[in-house]
Amino acid sequence: MSRVRRKVAIGVTVAAMLAVSACSSSTSTSGSSASTGAAATKDVQVFTWWAAGGEKAGLDGLQTVFKKDCSQYNFVNAAVAGGGGDKAKTLLANNLKAGNAPSSFQAHAGGELSDYIANGQVEDITSEFKADGLDTAFPPELVKQITVGGKVYSVPANIHRANMVWVNPVVLKKANLDPAKAPATVKDWIADLAKLKAAGVTTPLVLSKGFAEEMLLESTLLGDLGVQKFNGLYDGTTKWDGADVTAALNDFKTLESYSNTDRDTMDWDAAMSKYLLPTNPASATGGYQLMGDWVPAQILSLNMPTSAYKYWPAPGTNGVYQWLSDSFTLPKGGTNPEGAKCWLKVVGSAEGQKAFNTVKGSIPARSDATPAGYPAYQQWAMAQWKASKLAPSLAHGSAGPGAWNNDVQTAMSAFSANPDVATLQKSLVAAANKYSNWRSTLG
Ligand code: GAL
Secondary structure (H helix, E strand, O other), X not given: OOHHHHHHHOOOOHHHHHHHHHHHHHHOOOOOOXXXXXXXXXXXXXXXXXXXXXXXXXXXXXXXXXXXXXXXXXXXXXXXXXXXXXXXHHHHHHHHHOOOOOOEEEEEOOHHHHXXXXXXXXXXXXXHHHHOOHHHHOOHHHHHXXXXXXXXXXXXXOEEEOOEEEEOHHHHHOOOOOOOOOOOOHHHXXXXXXXXXXXXXXXXXXXXXXXXXXXXXXXXXXHHHXXXXXXXXXXXXXXXXXXXXXXXXXXXXXXXXXXXXXXXXXXXXXXXXXHHOOOOHHHOOEEEEEOOOOHHHHHXXXXXXXXXXXXXXXXOOOOXXXXXXXXXXXXXXXXXXXXXXXXXXXXXXXXXXXXXXXXXXXXXXXXXXXXXXXXXXXXXXXXXXXXXXXXXXXXXXXXXXHHHHHHHHHHHHHHHHOOOHHHHHHHHHHHHHHHOOHHHHOO
């Protein structure tokens, strides 16, 4: 285990531990504690950050199939609210360290999962994976992201896309911009943001805290550098201190200057409802929001019509799918491993993936899925997935370990408070130097 990963697992605070028990029991749908009495053997405690809106709708879809296929068990919803898992991941690390593992927890395929593997916190599930035919059900590149030393450690539920922009057509018309037409480059987008501002639009770019700022940064890097150089940032072949990165960071600074100044006070869904797509459409003051494709699920859960918004890949990133995959694990020492295995079977099944992804905004990870029965967004996304080049996301764990992501998010909030490009670049370089060899530290 690397020293870096050990450090991530340490740092328990009593307050955080109390917080996780409070949140877990308050969101438990069965109302029972997973660790007491006769119910303990039946309860399957599933830990995620899908506590509300479209995210919860996805989890509910999986739960429905679980109730049918695993009727001998109780589903216990241990979700901890907070977009991108900002609170959930810290609390989970604390719980795992304290020996309080749930039955199964959500982890992103790739770097994020590698943390749990390196820390010895998740079981090898290779035999169950193969017995269910999952070794051939998923794309081989995805199976690689959940495998270490020939052993498989999680079951992917979906593929999400990070590099997407959601657009309010009514707001864009104020500057005579065509909402269906994506600006070709980051610079073109900046020009359109300036037009919106000149037309009196108060929040041309809707932004929220933490991971959303990091996503905007990653999309700007991807748009400005192109997919090959962008991927090189995470495999060590592109230098974080290069002049091309400096230029992209300057673009990022300009983009952020068009965003709401209360960005650090709210999560992505609150910012969406406040600025981009409020309940009263006439009160919208936001033009664009860069966010992953859990957005259409959120809009669906709010019963808004699909005509209320448009979408396109972030400027400069057309033809690239910046992917991330939610997967589920079998924690070491978790409650009810047999029940958890039933849960994992549901997660990997064609029926489970359909019940989940139709309402989650993502596309099924299984290669045998067909577009029939999915909303228009996912049908489009499935076609895009097949035709696009791939790039990973650090904000959502596919590009690197959690500790790298944490350092970048710290740099992002410092930048939001004091937008100095040189300082940001220095922090990004330092983070990459610390963590970019993460793959080589795995067995
Ligand atoms: C991601 C996760 C998505 C969605 C999003 C916003 O990390 O993979 O499924 O939940 O956070 O919370």
